[in-house]
């Protein structure tokens with residue numbers, strides 16, 4: 269992987285242009301989920317500080333809490349004022365109605381997720397959804413998912429390893445051809461959320477790197493890696509050089525958000541000024557985002573930030 273100090277993205281570039289450029293640099297675009305303004309501020313501040321593009325994501329639950337149109341308006345406004353590209357993804361969208369809502373709200377991409385359905389039904393529903401959102405905005409990018417990567421960007425009692433539904437290269441080829449998606453999210457050993465031992469920095473997720481390379485070859489599209497929190501750094505690097513273009517991180521941000529909020533509240537029980545309580549939370553989440561962005565772009569990462577979230 270080449271270190272990126274020379275990524276010449278501007279905040280006028282499209283998501284497809286940025287993905288193409290990041291891929292050519294041997295890097296991956298960091299995708300960070302947000303559920304509130306604190307998380308969003310942290311992600312945008314990290315992008316500004318590192319001068320690296322970011323993908324802001326919000327799942328159906330996160331969108332419902334934020335308000336899809338309000339989130340889109342905020343990202344648009346922050347993007348206009350920032351000197352780096354920030355894009356918005358409707359992450360894990362499980363219905364045609366929610367995909368249409370996101371496309372109408374101005375999202376740059378929709379993560380169409382019918383992966384819980386049998387393969388043929390997943391193909392049919394994904395294809396119909398891709399057609400519907402591209403009819404609203406031809407420039408929108410559509411992601412499709414196959415295989416099982418678990419649910420819940422949360423802390424789990426133990427690692428949810430289930431390698432019975434890993435994506436095969438042939439499934440990937442058929443799915444991309446049949447649906448017209450721009451981005452494929454495969455199951456390659458990745459799982460959503462973090463085991464307690466991962467939060468403590470004692471264990472890491474490992475990926476099936478050879479499978480990623482085979483899927484990339486068969487699918488010929490951009491590839492997204494979900495469930496990035498707690499993944500071994502070296503596996504991230506190898507996944508990127510094997511064809512991963514986007515990496516999703518959520519639980520690591522949520523852990524930093526909760527821990528720093530608890531610390532901030534505990535510091536002074538008489539403090540009631542929200543921005544004084546929340547400023548350290550933004551800072552702490554920002555440090556996690558910066559560490560992940562640097563790793564995804566081949567830059568040196570200070571070991572004290574990632575892996576010591578607890």
Ligand code: G3H
Pocket residue numbers: 301325359360420421422459460461462493494495496497516517518519520
């Ligand atoms: O879509 C969001 C993610 O895939 C994040 O997964 O919580 O394991 O980082 P994570």
Ligand code: ZN
Pocket residue numbers: 360460494495516
């Ligand atoms: Zn995900």
